[in-house]
Amino acid sequence: MMKLDPHNPIPLHVQLKTILERQINQGYFQDKIPSERELTEQYEVSRTTVREAVSQLVQDGILEKRHGKGTFVSVRPIHEWLGSLSSTTETVKKMGMTPGAELLSHGIVDSPPHLESYIPDKQMYLIKRLRYANDEPLSIETHYYPVDIGEKMARYDIATRPLYEILETELHIQLWEGEQMITGRTLTSEEAELLGVKENHHALLAERYITDIEGTLIEHSTSLYRADLYSFHMKLLRK
Structure with a gap:
C-alpha cells in the first residue's frame, strides 16, 4: 500500500487523491470505495484530508456520492x-x-x-x-x-x-x-x-x-x- 508523505510539499489531500485515482483506474475498486473512517485509519490522516481528496474526485466525475449509501466509482475513463x-x-x-x-x-x-x-x-x-x-x-x-x-x-x-x-x-x-x-x-x-x-x-x-x-x-x-x-x-x- 502506498503511504502519504507528510514531508512532501504536495498537500496530503492531493497525494491521497492521486493514490485513489490510480487505484480506481487499475480496477482496485470495482464499485464502492472505503468509507471516510476506513480511509482515515488506513492512511493515518484527518477526515478533513479524506473529504477534500474525495470531493475533488467527485468534481472530476471519477466518484459519485449516493445519499445514505456511500461513495461509488463512476464510469472510469x-x-x-x-x-x-x-x-x-x-x-x-x-x-x-x-x-x-x-x-x-x-x-x-x-x-x-x-x-x-x-x-x-x-x-x-x-x-x-x-x-x-x-x-x-x-x-x-x-x-x-x-x-x-x-x-x-x-x-x-x-x-x-x-x-x-x-x-x-x-x-x-x-x-x-x-x-x-x-x-x-x-x-x-x-x-x-x-x-x-x-x-x-x-x-x-x-x-x-x-x-x-x-x-x-x-x-x-x-x-x-x-x-x-x-x-x-x-x-x-x-x-
Whole structure:
C-alpha cells in the first residue's frame, strides 16, 4: 500500500487523491470505495484530508456520492498508452473492464480518396462497429481493408470478435507498424445518438494506418471516442 508523505510539499489531500485515482483506474475498486473512517485509519490522516481528496474526485466525475449509501466509482475513463499497437479490446481489458461490440455495417465500398495513394484499387472492404466498455457506448470505429482481406475476415465473427485477432490468428497476417493521428471534433446527431450523448458532444478522433512487415497497408481506421470516457497517454524523454 502506498503511504502519504507528510514531508512532501504536495498537500496530503492531493497525494491521497492521486493514490485513489490510480487505484480506481487499475480496477482496485470495482464499485464502492472505503468509507471516510476506513480511509482515515488506513492512511493515518484527518477526515478533513479524506473529504477534500474525495470531493475533488467527485468534481472530476471519477466518484459519485449516493445519499445514505456511500461513495461509488463512476464510469472510469479508458486510458490508452501511445507507443504500442493495441486494439480497443486489449485496452479496455487492461482497465479491468468488459469490452463489447455491435456491428453497424460491412461490405465493399468505394475507396476513400485519401487512401488512393495506399491502395490503387477503387474499392475497399468496410467494417463499422460501435464499441462498448462495461455496456457503456465508448466509440464508433470505421475500418477499411483491401477487398480480398475484408472478404476473408467476413467469414468470421466480425460483429464481436477482435479484428486484430482475426487478422493475426485466422488469416496469419503479421501486423507490424502503425501510424496514428489524434484530433478532436464534435459529434453529429447520428453519432451522438449511437454513443448515447447529446449532439455536439466533444469527441476524440483517432486515425490509424497499419502496415505489415513489408510495408503494405493492411488497415486504415478512424475511431470516434467519447472524450469523457477515453484519453491518450504517452511518456516523454528529454534527450
